[in-house]
Amino acid sequence: MSRTVEGPVYVSAPVQAAYSYCEVVTGGQARNFAYGIRLLPADKRQAMSALYAFSRRVDDIGDGALAPEAKRERLESTRELLARIRNGSVAEDDTDPVAVALTHAARRFTIPLGGLDELIDGVLMDVRGEAYETWDDLKVYCRCVAGAIGRLSLGVFGTQPGAQGAERAPEYADTLGLALQLTNILRDVREDAGNGRVYLPSDDLAKFGCSTGFHSATPPEGSDFAGLVQFEVRRARTLFAEGYRLLPMLDRRSGACVAAMAGIYRRLLDRIERDPESVLRGRVSLPGREKAYVAVRGLSGLDARTISRQTVRRRA
Structure with missing residues (x-):
């Protein structure tokens, strides 16, 4: 509780x-x-x-x-x-x-306020202009600015009494935060480049020939930009699948809240996957009516049940 x-x-x-x-x-x-x-x-x-x-x-x-x-x-x-x-x-x-x-x-x-110290640490990384060579490096940043928010939110939600595996709830909340942040990074890749920030790991950029930056509406010449985006989308989907294990541990309305927020980002990820270059043309977003639809599905439990079935299939 x-x-x-x-x-x-x-x-x-x-x-x-x-x-x-x-x-x-x-x-x-x-x-x-x-x-x-x-x-x-x-x-x-x-x-x-x-x-x-x-x-x-x-x-x-x-x-x-x-x-x-x-x-x-x-x-x-x-x-x-x-x-x-x-x-x-x-x-x-x-x-x-x-x-x-x-x-x-x-x-x-019982809010673990130390998570807000981590958020400050993450923003200080931005102020210093840090770049990230590997996914493991980027994860440190993502845990500060998003994983910590997941753990802070869990302090408000709590877990249901007797929930199986509840000791791992902070880990799942943290992982779900990483999934949301990686989605944000993909969505904002051109906007961030305009502000002098590149978050995607340099190892990944080099692998797909994208190390020259994202300052125009077209991919860097000679790059496999679509391959880069789809690679990061798969990584985000893996994080979502792991983080969704949190949902059965929450009460109905807390679970609906998480399912709604995560559902909006998953739909953003779907749009980015279908048209990778869209993130270079502008900010990818969902219309308000679609966000409201996702929220209603969350409250009805439809998304939570769908997610739980998908997670079970992945475990199998």
């Missing part, structure tokens, strides 16, 4: 206002994340919104226009705020609504 205390937790007016602020941030900025968390009961939805709002703040520092040294200072200042949240020293009347909401959420649920 994920609750840290027995029974309902009192929510004062200042805390409720802080949660409302985080929900506005989430609804306004989370393109895919918001569709999943709408399926949660109020207390879990509020906690997930607080986690998102804090994570968004960290990401925005990394993606902002400040000089690298200024970004590092802001990130370390945010780490200091996280330490205050962790030790519960943020008062309900604090002027930072994200800190107020996350402090309260950490009292409600």
Whole structure:
């Protein structure tokens, strides 16, 4: 179970206002994340919104226009705020609504807040402009910026009492985060190149003759760009299959939330696989009606059951 205390937790007016602020941030900025968390009961939805709002703040520092040294200072200042949240020293009347909401959420649920330290570490990798030679190298980054979010979310969801294999739930949540992040990397390959970032491992790029970059709407001359994309798609699908083992361990609405978020990314992956060069022409996305359809399937349990059958077949 994920609750840290027995029974309902009192929510004062200042805390409720802080949660409302985080929900506005989430609804306004989370393109895919918001569709999943709408399926949660109020207390879990509020906690997930607080986690998102804090994570968004960290990401925005990394993606902002400040000089690298200024970004590092802001990130370390945010780490200091996280330490205050962790030790519960943020008062309900604090002027930072994200800190107020996350402090309260950490009292409600067993959230491993160290995962937000990992997120800061990952964004610092971006600030330093790190590149990745192998998939094992890239996994370190992905675990910081996405696997950690999976483990933080699991702290809110909890696992069902007596769930078989629940001791591996953090591992599966982490792996599902890697699957989502690799999908993001494929989707944003041209946008990232424009910002001077290349995330795909240099070993993979060299294997498919793609080491000259992704700055135009056409693949690098002489490269097998489609082969590169399909190779990474297969890697992402393997991660999804492993991460989906988390779903039977969750209660119905938490499982629906995860199935909806993951389902949106799997559909993005399908689109990228069908037309690999689409990621060079612009951001691949799903229309809102399709995201809503995926969310409804998640709540009905259709995607969870389909995923479970696929996972069983893969194990066999």
